[in-house]
Amino acid sequence: MLKTEWKEQGFINEPVNVPEGKSETQYLKEEIRRLCKEKDAIILAHYYTIGDIQDVADFVGDSLALARKAAETDAKMMVMCGVHFMAETCKLLSPEKTVLCPDLNAGCSLADSCKAEDLKKYKDEHPGYQVVSYVNTTAAVKALTDVVVTSGNAKKVVDQLPKDAKLIFGPDYNLGNYINEVTGRQMLLWNGGCHVHERFSVSKIMELKKQYPEAVVMAHLECKGPVLALADVKGSTADMLREVKTNTAKQFIVATEAGILHELQRTCPYKQFIPVPPEISESGLECSCNECQYMKMNTLLKIYNCLKHEWPNVEVDPQIAKDAVKPIERMLELS
DSSP states (O other), X not given: OOOHHHHHHTSOXXXXXXXXXXXXHHHHHHXXXXXXXXXXXXXXXXXXXXXXXXXXXXXXXXHHHXXXXXXXXXXXXXXXXXXXXXXXXXXXXXXXXXXXXXXXXXXXXXXXXXXXXXXXXXXXXXXXXXXXXXXXXXXXXXXXXXXXXXXXXXXXXXXXXXXXXXXXXXXXXHHHHHHHHHHOOOOEEOOBOOTTGGGOOHXXXXXXXXXXXXXXXXXXXXXXXXXXXXXXXXXXXHHHHHHHHHOOOSEEEEESOTTHHHHHHHHOTTSEEEEOOOSSOTTSSXXXXXXXXXXXXXXXXXXXXXXXXXXXXXXXXHHHHHHHHHHHHXXXXXX
16 A cells, blocks of 8 residues: 555655665666566656666657557556656547556646636637647646647648638747748747746857857757757757758757757767757756756656556546547647
8 A cells, every 4th residue: 555645745755675786777677677567568758758767668759759659559557757748648548548657746837837727718818719739738728729739740730720720829939939930820829938948048059059060959849939040950859869860960969858868879879969058057057958857757766666556647537538639639630
């Protein structure tokens, strides 16, 4: 039985007894794989999680790829190593499966910037408008949405909507602004943002460009417009991975969450990847990379414990789920 304090803190903090001669990391990875086999479970991990988690996962991807995997897997159980809305998305797409979230506190600043009650009020104030929501939203917001998009497919999806459609795009203002520019749309934009991508600055990128003049600059579409204007490659994490595989450049300046560096380096070990630091870190001190503290709440110990105890599991209110799954399925059809 789970201890009360574990439930209150949103994750299980039970320590493990590591056999002599093994490191805790090695032991946890072995036990996680053993439990996955025993329980018919798979580990899904976002590119922004730590390298050890990406190494132990069955599948690593961006939001779109993870959603597709959640919809098609035959496994009885999924452990979503990312943030809470990603686990909700897995549950929406596979309601009959058990979906585990290693730490229920792993939220998302972008999702938090758009509450369902606020979006409903905004919709009521704009009759006749359809809502295009970024995947970084809660199930309750998705239930008020006509179609969901990711950074990887937003342009493709929006391009397929009627040209005269009146659209609200949220919650990421930067992504919505970019899609307006490249599609010629005039979507109304929700004023939300990712706390990680908002911290990238033009001055830091300019300094790195001087230091590495031959480097290709890659920036995520959640970055501000002036940052994107400096980028040679603008896109999702999956776009960045595709780029480094085909581009002959040997150096890349990367403006997105630092977890992607693990997969970039694994994919192209002979190339150099330089992370863009935040202008000012959350501690007030300069640091060499820009990290999401929510993604980093996922640890090997939490994954092991949630598999062992099959908790914390994620549930979605059935009525919300009924409406929230429709715009996700529409996205998968259009993309």
